[in-house]
Amino acid sequence: MKLFTQCVFTALVLGSGITTAFADDVSADLAKFSWSGCTTTEGCSLEIPIKLVVDKKCEVTGGGAIDLKSTGGSVSKDYTVTTNTPYILNISTANAGTKSSTFVKHNTDPSKTISTTITTSGPKGLLAWGNTNMVGSSSDKYTVTVANNAVSATQLAGTYTDTYKVNVSY
CATH class of the missing domain: 1.20.5 (Single alpha-helices involved in coiled-coils or other helix-helix interfaces)
Structure with a gap:
């Protein structure tokens, strides 16, 4: 015990x-x-505080290569910008920057170019080159249309290129 x-x-x-x-x-x-x-x-x-921080986020989806025809015409592709905050959409091209006189240039002889016309439409209608303020907090659909005239028989043979650029910032 x-x-x-x-x-x-x-x-x-x-x-x-x-x-x-x-x-x-x-x-x-x-x-x-x-x-x-x-x-x-x-x-x-x-009292115990509760907090959740949601970071700014954007996704750009869609697009795809735009293959122009030597017979002329226009080709369109859609892309979507999804954000959770207001944003600035900047559109430009590799060859012309934010100038409206766009062109494709020959891969081996950059002095050889073919004029193109590129337009972008979205929630605000036709967009200007450069920066455009957008409301955001949504999925905004854009359509880029590239047009060219028929290529003359004397145009240097080869591949002509440009790059359409989309940049989203806050």
Whole structure:
């Protein structure tokens, strides 16, 4: 019986020490918060802030290569800009930048060019080259249309290229 009493007494002493250490840890964590209204008649309350930060995000999808015909005509492709905030849409080409006089140029002889006409339409109708402020927080569909005249029989043979560029910034 003496051994049993000693075991119970040891368990109680060790258990109370662990409980005290645990209570000290919890007290330190709770001290970080602003307690208000702690009286014996009213009770206590605690306000714990909740926060979620949603970063700005954009996705540009769609598009695809635009293959013009030497017989002339126009080709269109759609792309979509999806954002969760207002944005600035910048459109340009590799050959002409933000100038409206666009062209494709020969891969091996850049002095040889063929004029093109590129238009972009979207939620605000026809867009100008360069920067356009957009409302955003949506999926905005754009259509780029590239047109060219029939190529003359004396035009240097080869591949002519340009790149339509879409840049989204906030």
